[in-house]
Amino acid sequence: MSMSDVKTVWEQGSMSTTLETLPPPELIEHIETTYLGTPGGLQYHHTTGIEKLKNIRNCYFVFLRRSGNMLGSIGYVLRETRAGDMTVRSWLVRYFSVKAPMRTEKRSKKEIRRRPVKDRSASMLKDITHIFHDNPERLVDLEVKDVPRAVIYSLVEKKNERSKNFAEIGGFSKTGDIESFMFSRLRQRKKVPVEQLERNNIAEMKRLLEGFYSGHAFYFDDYLFINDNYFVLREKGEIVAGMQANEEMWEIKTVGSPLLDRVVQSLTRIPFIGKRFRYEAMRFLGIEGIYFREGHE
Secondary structure, eight states, X not given: OOTTXXXXXXXXXXXXXXXXXXXXXXXXXXXXXXXXEOTTSOEEEETXXXXXXXXXXXXXXXXXXXXXXXXXXXXXXEEEEEETTEEEEXXXXXXXXXXXXXXXXXXXXXXXXXXXXXXXXXXXXXXXXHHHHHOGGGGTOTTOOOOOOEEEEEOOOTTOHHHHHHHHHTTOOOOOOOOOOOOOOSSOOOSOOOEEOOGGGHHHHHHHHHHHTTTSSSBOOTTTTGGXXXXXXXXXXXXXXXXXXXXXXXXXXXXXXXXXXXXXXXXXXXHHXXXXXXXXXXXXXXXXXXXXXXXXX
């Protein structure tokens, strides 16, 4: 499938399912106007998400449309991941979105009852995705017969019921929890000899990282070294630590409640705090590809 191909997977009346390799304008518009997070907690807009979406590699999008208008989308990102000496084709499910008003059921002429969210989701999503979950290689070639070893996985927020329902419908089983955390150094440490990794040292750094993560599953380095944002520390000319640092910015809608929003807004007006954290636009670095030599933790 070339980068511009659109394949029709299913069609009935005004409804259709297509398989595409480029994000269409309606998906980009939807992401641009959608806040991430959960009601009652932090809700934010990921300002760098569109740039990443446009530059994502090996992503196959499945779209549900009615009369040409997008109702829902699911993206499958193909990655060659490593686990020790074994390389496995893995598929990360992301860009899951449902815009459609869910189907209703009539109880009587005067009363309309909505089906439970889980059932309503199943009626639409199961039909769209089951052929790809049975064999994800169909994302690359709809006519493929072989079923090679592969892993399909996704990251689901605990409070996102719609995504949890989709994971259950798709036959996903929970393997563990991921916890993200933030840290900050309010006073910059001086005289730390950090340097950007030169491009002619990338091959060496890849070898160090492969050895460092040899005991881990799902390791891949596709998005490391982008924009020359890999930084290292050296000791006697040898790399002893390193990491990729990507600049990010979130536009904050709420941190959980009107009262908490006012408290945070007030605190960030204090110059010492506001210099490092702005309520409306939170700037930070996303860190990955961490490496350190033993004894230099």
